[in-house]
Amino acid sequence: MSKTLFDKVWDAHVVKKIEDGPDVVFIDRHFIHEVTSPVAFLGLESRGIGVMYPNRTFATADHNTPTINQHLPVEDPLSANQLKALETNSAKYGISHWGLGHEKNGIVHVVGPENGITLPGMTIVCGDSHTSTHGAFGAIAFGIGTSEVEMVLSSQCIMQPKPKKMRITVNGKLGKAVTPKDVTLYIISQISAAGATGYFAEYAGEVFENMSMEGRMTVCNMSIEMGARGGMVAPDETTFAYLKGREQSPKGEAWDKLVDYWKTLKTDEGAQFDLELVYDAANIEPQITYGTNPGLGTGISKSVPKASEVIDGEASYKKSLNYMGFNEGDSLIGTNVDYVFLGSCTNGRIEDFRAFASVVKGKKKADNVTAWLVPGSHIVEAQIKEEGILDILTDAGFALRQPGCSACLAMNDDKIPAGKLAVSTSNRNFEGRQGPNSRTMLASPLVAAAAAVTGKVTDPRELI
């Protein structure tokens, strides 16, 4: 029988099927961080049970870490306590821990792939919804709650009903200054923030085939923002080239054998999806959001749509525009920008910094803009320095911060002040997401860079 990529990977992990219930699914890799794991460890203790396979879990601190002066003690006692809990729990159960200050520390969804911990054909979970990022490698990867973190620690399994399957095909070639972030924001704007709920997505077609691993990670990362549990891309030569030689990637014969297996991980001819969506790359321009969910976005040259033109209900839409300070029909170009955030598990990789630098090179940061540039990991930070990108950024009046989730969710001190408007390369524009009463417009690194040097929403096609 013809199978989809998703079926092949899912079916290979089912330990047991429960009649009129979920599947018991084996998890190959489990990432944990400081925010969603402490209560899971407390649960293990109260039940008197241990960690079944500590070598299948990897800990890194990212959500709640400062992005300046990381060599100093963490000032906020609650944050410090949470970081300490991750360290203590990891040590107690023998889990690898890349804490604050560790040379490999960084955002969990950046460090997993860059160290070869993420591989095609795996099941990967983490108590973080953007775990979908790892689907770029042809893995089934999705976010889980803390109860499920406890399940994985104690049994290496979770219990999930098999989701429905959808395929999103984007054909053609992307236009000038149209990036993977624009592709995903475009798709979400077409189907809404709930359009893929209940589904697991496969991304297919020329656009994704030609995309780098960093780009595929950006797209898969945002799958959750259309409601999908995750998204995946079939592994190919681009995938293998990215992974080969990474620290924890298999080597020698083991590698060759796995590559042979990974080459079978693609959707068979004739396999059925519950939903198929097809788009033309030519219709995608640089995107930006104007509302308070990621589905409320549009082409940067367009204006704020009327309530009748969006999928969301009128009351919610009006509340959203009211929060953002926009009116139906407002032009997006020219909107004054106070903050620019480059970073996060969505756009905190080396390609994103290269893209940002390509726009700001030889220009100056606008005086009215505060810019936070936060690499996704120490490895990304080192690359930025090695490639001379830091010099370009410094000459243009920008400074680099230290790795972490930072202003994406504003758990640490990197909060956009109340009322201020940020153009952000992160993944969510919810009310208060980047700080109480802050306002967020999601966009690509190129659009963020254009805003950073002009002080307003600007079409990057005019600057490159």
Added chain:
Amino acid sequence: MAYDKFTVLHSSCVPLPLENVDTDQIIPARFLKATKREGFGDNLFRDWRYNNDDSPKADFVLNNPTYSGKILVAGRNFGSGSSREHAAWAIYDYGFRCVISSFFADIFKGNALNIGILPVTVSPEFLDKIFKAIEADPKAEVVVDLPAQKVTLVATGDSESFDINGYKKHNMINGFDDIDYLQSLKSEIGVFETTRPF
């Protein structure tokens, strides 16, 4: 963590007729710094419920004594966004045992079921009837009958059935959780693990 058994719930409702209520609204990230599962109910809907000086916002439904009950009724796509189980903890800790909506985000729905909150998906039409009934009488009672998989609006007698898989239903009725079950499968899991290529 064990939770209260859920069989039949008779309660008035708290209405939140908004769509896309995301987990950052249910509990903002800055309140996720605890290392224990305690006190999250105080920060449920924090930024809709309180001003910056911590004074209550009079127009928010949780601050309106007219509305109370163990059932939260919300617009479509409830619980979108982050996987933080803290959102479900906050709802449970505040005193809700059931959320009724026409559509739930996946991760929230799973988290709710795992900690003993019953997410009940009804048709948009039935959801509208519940909102209208609460508008007419803030004390309007709703009966959520898990064994019968039926939700009933007492005032009008309207009812609708809802879906839940048999395994989860059994767990909810008995207050069991998945971790107990998975512990019983450890030898099977151990055998499976040896077959993994990575």
